[in-house]
Amino acid sequence: MKGASMKRDMELVRLILLKIEEEYRSTAIYNLNISGYDMETVAYHCKILNEAGLISDYGARYADNSLWSFDVGSLTWEGNDFLDKIRDNSQWKKVKDVIVQKGLPLVIETIKTISSAFVTAAAEGVANSIIKNGGMPQ
DSSP, X not given: OBOOOOSOOHHHHHHHHHHHHHHOXXXXXXXXXXXXXXXXXXXXXXXHHHHXXXXXXXXXXXXXXXXXXXXXXXXXXXXXXXXXXXXXXXXXXXXXXXXHHTTOOXXXXXXXXXXXXXXXXXXXXXXXXXXXXXXXXX
């Protein structure tokens, strides 16, 4: 298990979003567990995801200057849109590969831009196919 880290980890961000989508029902999720990461690191990432507007709520409780528990709310509209663009493992890998190859920062805005470019290119391909085939996609 990785020790507490306050360095942003975009792999963990993706895992948290996937887990919240899977587990959230109608109330907060308490002490969201992500295999391989300690509670403090997961809680920190949930806090910054809330600050970024990707999850609706974040709350933490402390005892003796240590994190005792935390809770998170649901994905926001923006959080759902962001996750939809990076949900697929091969798509996520392509996005990261482009970012690394171009020497770009691995931050939410860059990920959104690159993943949106892939989605746009795919949608344009479908639209062109529909037009070419008289309204029927190939």
